[in-house]
Amino acid sequence: MVSINIQELENMALNADVTRVGDIAQFKQMGDQITVTLGLYSHALETQLEQLLAHRYPGLKVTIATRVEAKKTQPNTVAKKGVKNIIAVASGKGGVGKSSTAINLALALSQFGARVGLLDADIYGPSQPTMLGKQTRPEMQDDKTMRPVIAHGLQTNSIGYLVDGDSAMIWRGPMVTAALQQLLNDTAWDNVDYLLIDLPPGTGDIQLTMAQKMPITGAVVVTTPQDISLIDARRAVAMFNKMQIDNLGIIENMSTHICEQCGHESPIFGHEGGQRLAAQFTIPFLGDVPLDRRLRESLDAGLPLVSAEADHPISQRYRDIAMKIAIEIAKKPKGYSQAFGKIAVENKPNQ
Structure with a gap:
């Protein structure tokens, strides 16, 4: 039998810039077979882990499974049927590219193999139908419940x-x-691993x-x-802290402008503001996305870049950020509200 040190495996770095195996995986050994259960979907990560184990333990039979679990949420909330994890995508002000970020992150998570939903919570200025290229009404499942509109594989x-x-x-x-x-509760979300909510700007109702x-x-x-x-x-980060909602990290959008003629990147809006903000609150800096005309054109056409041009360098940036978000969620404690229903206590009359 191959001698395996589980603790060694858990401490072995898959990628120093991303995570450690033990943060997102569980190991079980039976004879010369080991089963690894990952807490997130990633075909690339599965391949990397399989190669790592095969090199470290020749002759070992490796089985890799994936199970995205519902994770801990803020206190006094009840799990949403059909949804494992809800991710709020927010900004303190408008015009920073929050909606385009939410769409492309949702698509990136979907490309990893996860079941992903996207809820447009901007009631006054909904932009997701245009960016997704969908102008349709949801079908009714019954008198009250709507089926989600499927767009680019997203619910x-x-x-x-x-x-x-x-x-x-x-x-x-x-x-x-x-x-x-009503949009959240009356939509028949179908076994969604991650539901991204594209919030309007601000800290209001x-x-x-x-x-x-x-x-x-x-x-x-x-x-x-930029400072403004x-x-x-x-304020947005502080709001989530006050509401006991975990901040998964900061994304810096429009970090640089890429010259279409020579490819030079210029920090026209400032430099590393997102990194400084993340350091100030001791939360992860998830990555940056440059200002690029192709990104804007793709959304205007209803063909988001991550879906339309998966090999584009900016699409890869979104996948890198999405992976970090998935890892942050996988590292969180498990939530148990999905496992238990509501307990009703009734006073029955004496019989």
């Missing part, structure tokens, strides 16, 4: 599917928050409702490098 829903494109949503706060809850009513596994804050954006991004 999606948005108020933009339900109203005319030129209609103005002139609603007060309670109507907006009720609409958001929708964010408060989300924190109180929705089980959030973690939040990702999108910013641009970082001021509001700090």
Whole structure:
């Protein structure tokens, strides 16, 4: 029998820039066979791990399985049926590319093999239908429940599917928050590993409702490098801290401008603002995405870059960021609210 040191395996670095095996995997040995259960989907990571084990322990039979589990959320929230983990994608202010980031991250997670959903929570300015190239109404599963609209392999829903494109949503706060809850709860999400919620900018009614009513596994804050954006991004990070929602990390969008003539990258909006913000709050810096015309054109055409041009360098940046998010979630403690239903205590009359 091959002698295996499980502790050694757990401490063995797969990639110093990404993670350690023990953070996202469980090992079980039976004779000369070892079963590795990964906490996230990644065909590349599975291949890397298999090669690593084969080199370290010749003759070992390796079986790799993947199981994305529901992870711990903020207190006093109840699991959403059909959804394992909810990721809030937020920004302190508008115009930083939060929606484009949410779409491409969702597609990147899907390319790893996960089942992914995308909920457009911007009731006043829904942009996901245009960016996804879908202008359709969800089909009704029954009198109350909608089937998600499938776009580029994602399960999606948005108020933009339900109203005319030129209609103005002139609603007060309670109507907006009720609409958001209805979109989440009345959509028949089908065994989703990750549901990304594309939040509107700011720290108002929708964010408060989300924190109180929705089980959030973690939040990702999108910013641009300049100080005016970082001021509001700090407020977003502080908001999630106050609401006891884990900050999964910071993404710096529009980090540089890439010259179409020579390919030179210039930090026209500032330099490393996202890194400084992440360091200030001691949370991960997930990565940066440059300002690129192709990224804008792809979303205007309803063909997001990660889906339309998977080999594009920016698509790879999104996959790198998505992998870091998946790893941060895999490292979190397991959530048990999915395992137990609500317990109802009733006072019955004496019989």
